[in-house]
Amino acid sequence: MLVSKEVVIGGKTLSIETGRFAKQANGSVMVRYGDTMVLVTACAAEEAKEDQDFFPLQVEYREKSSAAGKFPGGFFKREGKPTEKEILSARLIDRPIRPLFPESYKNETQVIALVFSYDGENDADVLGAVGASAALAVSDIPFDGPIGEVRVGRINGEFILNPTHAQVAESDVELVVTGTADSIMMVEGESKEVSEEVMLNALKFAHEEIKKIVQLQLDLVAVCGKPKKIAPTVGIDQELFNDVKALAYDKFKSIVASILAKEERSKANKELTSEVKAALAEKYPEKEKTIGTILHDLEKELMRERILTEGLRLDGRNTTQIRPITVELGVLARTHGSSLFTRGETQSLATLTLGTKNDEQIIDGLLMEYTKRFLLHYNFPPFSVGEVGRMSGVGRREVGHGNLAERALKNMIPSDDKFPYTIRLISDILESNGSSSMASVCSGSLALMDGGVPIKSAVAGIAMGLIKEGSEFAILSDILGNEDHLGDMDFKVAGTSEGITALQMDIKIQGISFEIMEKALAQAKDGRMHILGIMNEAISQPRESISHYAPSLIQIKVETDQIGLIIGSGGKTVQGMQRLFGVEINIAEDGTVNIASPNKESAAKCKEYIKGLTATPEVGEIYDGVVTKIMEFGAFVEILPGKEGLLHISQIDTKRVNKVTDYLKEGDNVKVKLLKVENGKYSLSRKELLPPPSPTTEEVKS
Numbered sequence: 001m002l003v004s005k006e007v008v009i010g011g012k013t014l015s016i017e018t019g020r021f022a023k024q025a026n027g028s029v030m031v032r033y034g035d036t037m038v039l040v041t042a043c044a045a046e047e048a049k050e051d052q053d054f055f056p057l058q059v060e061y062r063e064k065s066s067a068a069g070k071f072p073g074g075f076f077k078r079e080g081k082p083t084e085k086e087i088l089s090a091r092l093i094d095r096p097i098r099p100l101f102p103e104s105y106k107n108e109t110q111v112i113a114l115v116f117s118y119d120g121e122n123d124a125d126v127l128g129a130v131g132a133s134a135a136l137a138v139s140d141i142p143f144d145g146p147i148g149e150v151r152v153g154r155i156n157g158e159f160i161l162n163p164t165h166a167q168v169a170e171s172d173v174e175l176v177v178t179g180t181a182d183s184i185m186m187v188e189g190e191s192k193e194v195s196e197e198v199m200l201n202a203l204k205f206a207h208e209e210i211k212k213i214v215q216l217q218l219d220l221v222a223v224c225g226k227p228k229k230i231a232p233t234v235g236i237d238q239e240l241f242n243d244v245k246a247l248a249y250d251k252f253k254s255i256v257a258s259i260l261a262k263e264e265r266s267k268a269n270k271e272l273t274s275e276v277k278a279a280l281a282e283k284y285p286e287k288e289k290t291i292g293t294i295l296h297d298l299e300k301e302l303m304r305e306r307i308l309t310e311g312l313r314l315d316g317r318n319t320t321q322i323r324p325i326t327v328e329l330g331v332l333a334r335t336h337g338s339s340l341f342t343r344g345e346t347q348s349l350a351t352l353t354l355g356t357k358n359d360e361q362i363i364d365g366l367l368m369e370y371t372k373r374f375l376l377h378y379n380f381p382p383f384s385v386g387e388v389g390r391m392s393g394v395g396r397r398e399v400g401h402g403n404l405a406e407r408a409l410k411n412m413i414p415s416d417d418k419f420p421y422t423i424r425l426i427s428d429i430l431e432s433n434g435s436s437s438m439a440s441v442c443s444g445s446l447a448l449m450d451g452g453v454p455i456k457s458a459v460a461g462i463a464m465g466l467i468k469e470g471s472e473f474a475i476l477s478d479i480l481g482n483e484d485h486l487g488d489m490d491f492k493v494a495g496t497s498e499g500i501t502a503l504q505m506d507i508k509i510q511g512i513s514f515e516i517m518e519k520a521l522a523q524a525k526d527g528r529m530h531i532l533g534i535m536n537e538a539i540s541q542p543r544e545s546i547s548h549y550a551p552s553l554i555q556i557k558v559e560t561d562q563i564g565l566i567i568g569s570g571g572k573t574v575q576g577m578q579r580l581f582g583v584e585i586n587i588a589e590d591g592t593v594n595i596a597s598p599n600k601e602s603a604a605k606c607k608e609y610i611k612g613l614t615a616t617p618e619v620g621e622i623y624d625g626v627v628t629k630i631m632e633f634g635a636f637v638e639i640l641p642g643k644e645g646l647l648h649i650s651q652i653d654t655k656r657v658n659k660v661t662d663y664l665k666e667g668d669n670v671k672v673k674l675l676k677v678e679n680g681k682y683s684l685s686r687k688e689l690l691p692p693p694s695p696t697t698e699e700v701k702s
Helices: 084-100 125-138 165-170 196-224 238-257 262-280 288-310 396-410 436-450 481-486 514-538 560-567 569-581 600-614 697-701
Strands: 003-009 012-018 027-033 036-044 057-063 109-117 148-155 158-161 173-179 184-194 325-329 337-343 346-355 361-363 370-372 374-379 422-431 460-469 472-477 489-495 500-507 552-557 584-587 592-597 622-631 634-640 643-648 669-678 681-685
Touching: 003 196, 012 125, 012 196, 027 125, 036 125, 057 084, 057 125, 084 109, 084 125, 084 173, 084 184, 084 396, 084 500, 109 125, 125 148, 125 173, 125 196, 148 165, 148 184, 148 196, 158 196, 173 196, 184 196, 184 396, 196 500, 196 514, 238 262, 238 288, 262 288, 288 460, 288 472, 288 481, 325 436, 325 514, 337 436, 346 436, 374 396, 374 436, 396 422, 396 436, 396 489, 396 500, 422 436, 436 460, 436 489, 436 514, 460 481, 460 514, 472 514, 489 514, 552 600, 560 569, 560 584, 560 600, 569 584, 569 600, 592 600, 634 669, 634 681, 643 669
Parallel strands: 057 109, 374 422, 643 681
Antiparallel strands: 003 012, 012 027, 027 036, 036 109, 148 158, 148 173, 173 184, 184 500, 325 337, 337 346, 346 422, 361 370, 460 472, 460 489, 489 500, 552 592, 584 592, 622 634, 622 669, 634 643, 669 681
């Protein structure tokens, strides 16, 4: 049955249609906003795999170049592995829907979003999330939705719903917000040092529109929704539970109350688990997984109870305390800048590399091709958590964490005209126990300053957690890995002393209230200011100069009609300069010329050469020229790069000159004066610069 529902949000019609495309999927919808159209399907296995103790959810988002009337780049001219944009968009779908499946549901489930039409204005990523929710909602797959997802911008203090790409570029806030009819589920975005109040108002603005999208899906489900499959009920043998609790409860309580390092806590938990399993092996054969689940739940219950009743956490801190922080600068000998940021048992080593225009990343997607001059890459090797693992490329989590840290720092990066370098930061996580992405923000900011990049302000990040039971809740500053795993929220806030630059929130429960979010933002600000204070003690201003290992980069501006002169026929002139001075030259369309060289003097010489090449010779000026050709009637002299004039034989000396070669030869340096310019030809004189001849004896007598 073909069914379509629509609603106007942000001044445009959002429509969801089902029953025409991909009808063999459990659920499928085509979402349209403007002329951007995304097909989203949801499929699930009939049964869960035996003994599977996790929910295998896979979310894929793909953009087809044909959607924008483009050919894909590359030799094969077809789409390949997902781009960074596609990975990040898939995460924007995955993160809010994952907590909304019943805990007992373990059937393999796959959501696929395919962009089939793109209008160049309306981004398809939020439509993919709306489509995922709608496809799941109309399907027979158990799902506690629906949800809505929108993008929010702000221009001149006014919030804009689902801004176009041009409006996003003008905005001081860009947020993707997901929620149910009652609360917020996920936030991801960046801003230009805005206040906590502005951020909270942006979320409230988004939620009002989200409610309309949720209602649209409920209307759709009412007409064509399939009956939902019943998720299996998980029952635990009460006798087994009692026996495990009798053996482990007091010991677990002691472990939870002990201040232990991450490895020590893990060891204590493993020893207790092994002890309990061994004690109950005979009475409950083949129940090891169930026993492990009960022990996990006991630890979770005890940790949460201690925080809510005593205000104390696993490492003995109260809810607002930040772990000890150390900062080291310049730890790597030959990099262009580096820093080691350690917070508790989380450690990020950041490396700065400065490059030229040629090092910019070319981005080819549905938008017109463009370049990026600031890149932040995040790596999470297995040794950071004391494990052995395959290193087979960057995972989705690493892409997401790197993107968040990049967004936190990018608005502090100086503009191209003030600092014409391509900038790459790498954050290698050497230890991890809570919020390595926020450690990357801190280490990245420090490495930029250590490398002499004139950033506007230092940036710090902090991860907040939540423990909520009924109406009681506690917000935790600077969460540990276990507090993230056993808690209800991961709320990351990055910013300067002036305001927020990036925000990310994921929750594991059915949404949170604005009261909790307001308190979390305020508490995060206090923590951020504390971290910034420590960072500023180590380095409060960028170093005055960049590393001598970094390329020297000089900029010069010429008239646009002189660009061709610098390039020369077939590029001969610019290539010749690059060989002559050992430099790299990049010329922008506006006439900005960037000269890069390992040697500062070479770059300076090249700059002077270009200035001469583009200069206009002036009558009366004196030039240091080079003889390029000898003729019977005079010599040709290059007074500026590419500009030659004639030094006539009569202008070589104050005395009569019989042969030019008596005075000059090719390659000689000669100082000359420009006498006149006629029909683009330059007449030169050496005689004008010589002292007048001494009078003869006869002249003296007379």
